[in-house]
Amino acid sequence: MSNGAPALEAVSLRRSFRSFVAVDDASLTLEAGKVTALIGPNGAGKTTLMLMLAGLLRPDAGSIRVRGHDPVTQGALARRELGWMPDAFGMWDSLTATEVLTTMAAAYRLPKAAGAARAAQLLEQVGLTAFAHTQAHVLSRGQKQRLGLARALVHSPSVLLLDEPTSGMDPGARIEARTMLRDLAASGVAILVSSHILVELEGMVDDAVFLSQGRTTAPPEIRTDIQPWRLVCLDGDAFATWAASMGLPIHPDPAPGAGGVPEGGCAVGLHLADQAQAATVLRDAITAGLPIAALAPAPRGLEHTYLEMQLETR
Numbered sequence: 399m400s401n402g403a404p405a406l407e408a409v410s411l412r413r414s415f416r417s418f419v420a421v422d423d424a425s426l427t428l429e430a431g432k433v434t435a436l437i438g439p440n441g442a443g444k445t446t447l448m449l450m451l452a453g454l455l456r457p458d459a460g461s462i463r464v465r466g467h468d469p470v471t472q473g474a475l476a477r478r479e480l481g482w483m484p485d486a487f488g489m490w491d492s493l494t495a496t497e498v499l500t501t502m503a504a505a506y507r508l509p510k511a512a513g514a515a516r517a518a519q520l521l522e523q524v525g526l527t528a529f530a531h532t533q534a535h536v537l538s539r540g541q542k543q544r545l546g547l548a549r550a551l552v553h554s555p556s557v558l559l560l561d562e563p564t565s566g567m568d569p570g571a572r573i574e575a576r577t578m579l580r581d582l583a584a585s586g587v588a589i590l591v592s593s594h595i596l597v598e599l600e601g602m603v604d605d606a607v608f609l610s611q612g613r614t615t616a617p618p619e620i621r622t623d624i625q626p627w628r629l630v631c632l633d634g635d636a637f638a639t640w641a642a643s644m645g646l647p648i649h650p651d652p653a654p655g656a657g658g659v660p661e662g663g664c665a666v667g668l669h670l671a672d673q674a675q676a677a678t679v680l681r682d683a684i685t686a687g688l689p690i691a692a693l694a695p696a697p698r699g700l701e702h703t704y705l706e707m708q709l710e711t712r
């Protein structure tokens with residue numbers, strides 16, 4: 399199926415509810431084999447955007463292509479490619495986990511035996527085999543979410559849209575979810591996963607799209623040629639003055655949780671090309687008499703990108 403074209407492409411989507419513009423101008427591209435985060439605060443328009451991508455809500459303007467199909471005019475073809483997991487599991491509470499999946503399989507016109515086999519396989523995949531004959535309403539929130547994921551996968555979609563799948567998950571469940579999403583991506587599925595809590599998706603995603611008041615902004619390009627470093631200096635003011643005199647840009651602390659910052663001191667991010675540049679900066683700073691306590695490469699995470707972005711748009 400893959401011919402280099404994106405799995406899903408949405409351009410300039412817009413959707414209002416009466417006079418309220420919920421999605422103003424949203425564009426995004428999903429690639430096969432990649433997990434993309436859709437990040438935005440509550441009310442940003444994430445669910446509205448995903449409903450449009452899933453073909454469940456008609457855009458007022460803009461275009462969507464799912465494997466080349468327009469969900470508005472070619473609904474059946476687009477839906478064949480799409481798996482949708484809403485933020486609330488919703489209905490079907492009196493069905494057992496198996497029945498939820500076989501009902502969905504029937505809706506996708508899978509023959510009965512194939513549907514039963516698929517249900518068993520998916521329950522295994524999401525770790526719910528022991529709950530095959532348990533009614534959905536008895537399941538915990540995390541288990542319901544896993545069943546919701548299985549339900550979205552019944553017809554082996556090539557594009558998966560997950561609305562806040564990690565909300566309310568404990569760290570253990572999040573690690574499991576991460577493994578499942580990474581495995582699905584590795585099998586070639588294009589995945590979009592929304593969250594209003596950035597750190598919940600850390601380590602789960604390859605890419606991120608930020609949504610704010612219905613408008614998407616791509617995160618600043620994650621430059622792999624520049625490694626963020628974390629510098630700790632015992633004299634914050636002196637370091638800031640020195641860095642300014644050297645024309646060395648100071649970025650936010652790339653690991654704010656790491657601590658180790660004494661009173662009066664600072665922890666800052668520096669974008670350095672390589673170890674040689676780090677050595678030069680360190681030598682110059684120490685030669686200038688600055689009390690440098692640490693300089694080390696920092697992990698380049700989503701949270702860091704987000705902080706950086708807020709800084710740039712300020």
Ligand SMILES: Nc1ncnc2c1ncn2[C@@H]1O[C@H](COP(=O)(O)OP(=O)(O)O)[C@@H](O)[C@H]1O
Nearest residue numbers: 415418420438439440441442443444445446447
């Ligand atoms: N069916 C609807 N009717 C009226 N307003 C809606 C409807 N759906 C969403 N909205 C409004 O659109 C905005 C975006 O909502 P939503 O897409 O659910 O955001 P998010 O998922 O990012 O929290 C909110 O202000 C919400 O109240």
Ligand SMILES: [Mg+2]
Nearest residue numbers: 444445446485
């Ligand atoms: Mg939502």
